[in-house]
Amino acid sequence: xxxxxxxxxxxxxxxxxxxxxxxxxxxxxLTTPALSEVWHELQAKFEATGHKLILVYAxxxxxxxxxxxxxxxxxxxxxxxxxxTLTKNGKVIAGTGTLIASSGMGVAVLKVLKxxxxxxxxxxxxFKQALLAAKAVxxxxxxxGGASGAHMAKVLEKLxxxxxxxxxxxxxxxxxxxxxxxxxxxxxxxxxIPELLGVQGVELVxxxxxxxxxVTPFAGGVHVSSKNPDAGRALIKFLQSPEAITVxxxxxxxxxxxxxxx
Numbered sequence: 001x002x003x004x005x006x007x008x009x010x011x012x013x014x015x016x017x018x019x020x021x022x023x024x025x026x027x028x029x030l031t032t033p034a035l036s037e038v039w040h041e042l043q044a045k046f047e048a049t050g051h052k053l054i055l056v057y058a059x060x061x062x063x064x065x066x067x068x069x070x071x072x073x074x075x076x077x078x079x080x081x082x083x084x085t086l087t088k089n090g091k092v093i094a095g096t097g098t099l100i101a102s103s104g105m106g107v108a109v110l111k112v113l114k115x116x117x118x119x120x121x122x123x124x125x126x127f128k129q130a131l132l133a134a135k136a137v138x139x140x141x142x143x144x145g146g147a148s149g150a151h152m153a154k155v156l157e158k159l160x161x162x163x164x165x166x167x168x169x170x171x172x173x174x175x176x177x178x179x180x181x182x183x184x185x186x187x188x189x190x191x192x193i194p195e196l197l198g199v200q201g202v203e204l205v206x207x208x209x210x211x212x213x214x215v216t217p218f219a220g221g222v223h224v225s226s227k228n229p230d231a232g233r234a235l236i237k238f239l240q241s242p243e244a245i246t247v248x249x250x251x252x253x254x255x256x257x258x259x260x261x262x
Contacts, residue, residue, distance in 0.1 A: 024050040025228035027235060030066070030073035033057045033146075033176070034103055034218060037198040037251040038244075046238050051231050061145020067091050067223070074226040075235055079147055083219040092221035093229065098236050101253035102217040104207045105148055106193040108178050111203040118205050119188065127209050128159045134168070134187040138180035141171035148177075148191045151214040158212070178202045192216065194252040218253075 031039065036057060043053050056073065058066065063078040067086055076083065076092065080099060086092040107121050107130075119130035131137055140149030149171075156162040170180040172191075178199035180186035189196060196204055207213055220239065222232035238244055245255045 024052070025074075025231035026052045026054065027075055027228060027231055028054045028056065028073040029075045029077065029235070030056050030058060030063055030071070031077040032060050032063065032079070032218060034192045034194055034216070034253075035077055035101070037194050038101075038239075038248055038253070040198075041247045041251070042239070042244055045243065046235060049234070049238075051234070053235070059140070059144050059146035059149075061147070061150070063145075065145065072225045073223055074228055075220060075222055075232040077218060077220045080217040080219040083221045087221060091224060093224050093226075096222040096229075096233060096236065097219050098221070098240070099217055099219050099256045100236075100239050101248045101255055102215050103192045103194055103253045104213055104215045105151065105190060106196050106207045107205040108181060108189045108191075108196040108199070108202040109187065109205055110181050110184075111201055118203075121205055122209055124159065124210050124212050127212065128161060130188065131156075131159070131165050132161060136168045136170055136180070136186040137165050137188045137190065138170040138172060138177040138186035139190040140177055141173045144173050147214075147216050148195075152190055155208070155212050197252045 039055055043055070047053060060079045060082050063076060064082045064085055067073070067076060068089060068091065076086065077100065083092060083097045087094055087097050109118060119133070121127040121130055139152040140146040142149040142153045156165050170186045172180065176195050176199050177191040178189040178196050181189045182199060182201040189202065193204065193207065196202060220236040222229050222236070226232050248255050
């Protein structure tokens with residue numbers, strides 16, 4: 001019996017839908033919180049391709065530890081050092097490690113009336129005095145594995161005020177440092193600039209001054225045990241698109257030097 005044209009069209013459409021469903025993937029993504037604002041903006045845009053993202057956040061040091069100990073996610077976004085380590089350890093597919101963006105560290109205070117005075121942090125000495133004058137200082141707990149916390153510990157040591165600041169420190173674990181400023185529990189928050197910008201109610205004073213600054217590069221890589229490696233590669237490639245680069249810059253990060261937004 002011959003199929004009618006309508007029946008043939010319906011069967012063809014069903015085949016196309018099945019193919020699209022097969023191509024769609026659910027990607028488990030383990031990512032640094034430094035990219036959280038980027039994901040808030042870009043997740044839905046990537047999912048418009050048919051794939052779905054399940055985002056899990058963890059400090060960069062914790063990502064390396066968790067994956068090394070056997071935790072499996074389709075795609076990982078961490079510091080470039082972390083992705084390189086996981087590649088060498090056979091946890092990330094060689095050749096998929098890709099630089100996505102870089103971020104410096106900054107200082108934030110409670111957002112008040114326009115024109116209100118802010119602490120002076122333009123030089124290491126002025127930043128030191130601002131830290132000593134603050135009633136409380138919030139930064140990432142170095143023990144949590146976050147890159148900003150580890151660097152802040154070095155900054156305090158370099159300035160010679162570790163004891164004084166840690167006596168009044170609010171160490172963030174699983175929350176953004178600037179949340180302590182919003183709650184009135186700290187005067188200053190120090191963290192990656194995109195993470196500071198992601199907290200409503202605070203204002204960025206500026207980057208860490210001079211040689212106290214630390215710029216952290218972030219990269220993505222596909223896990224060797226990913227069930228959807230092609231979709232994982234597509235996600236990394238999407239973050240290199242002009243649309244994504246525009247968002248990356250707007251969220252306080254810098255794309256790779258070779259990448260330019262249209």
